[in-house]
Amino acid sequence: MAVVFDKPTLLQRIAPIFQGFDGPLVFAILLLACAGLMTMYSVGFDHGSRFASHGRNMMLAAGVLFVVSQVPPQRLMALAVPMYVVGVALLLAVFLFGIQKKGAQRWLNVGVVIQPSELMKVAMPLMLAWWFQRREGQLKPLDFVVAGLLLAIPAALILKQPDLGTTLLVVASGLAVIFFAGLSWKLIIPPVLLGMVGVVTLIAMEPQWCAPDVDWRVLHEYQRQRVCTLLDPFKDPLGKGFHIIQGMIAIGSGGVWGKGFMQGTQTHLEFIPERTTDFIFAAFSEEFGLVGTLALMAAFLFLLIRGLIIAMEAPTLFSRLVAAAMTANFFVYAFVNMGMVSGILPVVGVPLPFISYGGTAMVTLGVCLGILMSVAKSKRLMQS
Template sequence: MASQFGKVSLRNRVAPWFAGFDGPLAFAVFMLACAGLLTMYSSGYDHGTRFEDHGRNMLIAATIMFVVAQVPPQRLMALAVPLYVVGVTLLIAVALFGITKKGAQRWINIGITLQPSEILKIAMPLMLAWWFQKREGQLRPLDFVVAGVLLAVPVGLIMKQPDLGTSLLVLAAGIAVIFFAGMSWKLVIPPVVIGLVGVALLVVLEPKLCADGMRWVVLHDYQQQRICTLLDPSRDPLGKGFHIIQGMIAIGSGGVFGMGFMQGTQTHLEFIPERTTDFIFAAYSEEFGLLGNLFLIGAFIFLVLRGLTIALEAPTLFSRLLAGAVTMIFFTYAFVNMGMVSGILPVVGVPLPFISYGGTAMVTLGLALGILMSISNSKRLVQS
């Protein structure tokens, strides 16, 4: 009897720790994690301990998610300004005396080697959500201008490193907060129209703009080369265009049903560069085909819709803005990675969530999921 009472008591003590877990969100992440482990086992079988390390990174991310899910949004809000200030300060330190690897100055040694730009993926939406929460009910155009400046400073510092992929993710998270805070469509439409016109001009003028010796003032050389390669990968099929060409071949060779688990020829004959990291979607597509891609895209859509639902039901403006921005981080990760592997976007260093190998990105994703879980739990507590 006492033993039985003890078991019930233990369950009652443990249950509150799991009460904050959002079931549908956890299910979507579980399905994506299973797909990631399967793909990593196949594509990384000859990469030493990639599969084991990927599983370890997932466990670390799950632990972070579990811990952050217990933190109320009010406490997360208190971290917004300090985390943003620390992140920007470290970015300035990187610009002054950072460590350079492969032509990019992105790291700093403060006892450990750190990439401060990763901090801003979470610190940026936290800061902007805090800013708009403080001005709830009295928003003026000037408040959006200040928010734009808060966003532009870290994005500019990250682009200068240069790190186009991370700057794009930070920019997307910041713009999501500003848009969800109530930015007028009149301010959104003009940049979109200008961007579409710019893309059209790039396509039309590609032979002249990408001619040898042509230098674009606003972009680094490697960024210019990536755009030109996207427009015409065949201009350098064994060099800069190799990634895109092999990725498209792998996706196409998968057909409807795929070549089967561990049967991908492009993958296992090592034609796909970075097949366990940025281009793992090509390896997945080759082995699981169109049906596998539809499953993966469906899982990401479900995750994004669930995140937006949590945002809509959040009890405070801060929680709504933060949940919306964090959700858009997942969307941006998935959209940009699949787009670049498929040849519709330039190649940038953006991993596919839960599928690509990478400890830092996995930790960021675990933190983002924990924030969503925390906000979902706060909604339940308010309703009860």
């Protein structure tokens, strides 16, 4: 008696590829992607082909997300050390042979021009998670010192370029891993208190600190100017303070309900600088008001909460730390961008995830989300 096997349909053949995808995480990504496309259509309406390019960047990031999500956490762990070593080597090459543009030496020509610091946004948390996974069950204070050194080396090289924004993101992702690995609060509270005292002192002594003849030494001149501009942007309202002032005006003019889609006067009369990139949040707030801004923040909050839930439910220490670090990346991106546009943080050139224009940043976000999805899939597949 012959046995007849039904030929599986195309849908049945590709279904296993999508098995284990985290539905709530996908929903959060789609919400933010829609918000980003809608905003870019408005602010980029008279800005060439930014909307179409933004859509292509999102499609590219989605492809990267899908590919990375197929890589199991065990394979990611095996890639951690090589990625870190290659990343540090490339940063050293930038320091020695890098391409200089607009006073910054951040790029390297290897046939194509690349920015190695972007690699460290992913390699840094992977490396630290690998280190703490190896030390699981036998952690000592010295292990945290080693982790701090692993973080300090690339951070110092990136800061030297100089690139304060990327340094902040790399340090934040690394500190997230160190914190979630079990760093004692006794070691966290003193530097936090010291930092708060420093900020209060800086604000109180702003006229003395920001005098033209004062040299801060630890910061480049343009970085010092950004901090002083944050403390009092109205000292130079048509120069260094213009960005912050116009951002605050746009956010305030949106009111509760906003001026309406494509009706933002500050945006379309080109008062907002870099309205498709760093300052796109000001344009969004002007057109959609407080209600729209709160809705956007709620979407980011949903993504963060879902990421932390994935981290808590991850099956291994490495997976937990990596998922927590990827989630922390999104928090830092969103918090720093909204903060600098609102005038509560210095302008450091950090994009708003999904909303700001930029291919490199979008691909990096796709990698981070792919890693987060990989961790979520590993748990679901283990349970099935």
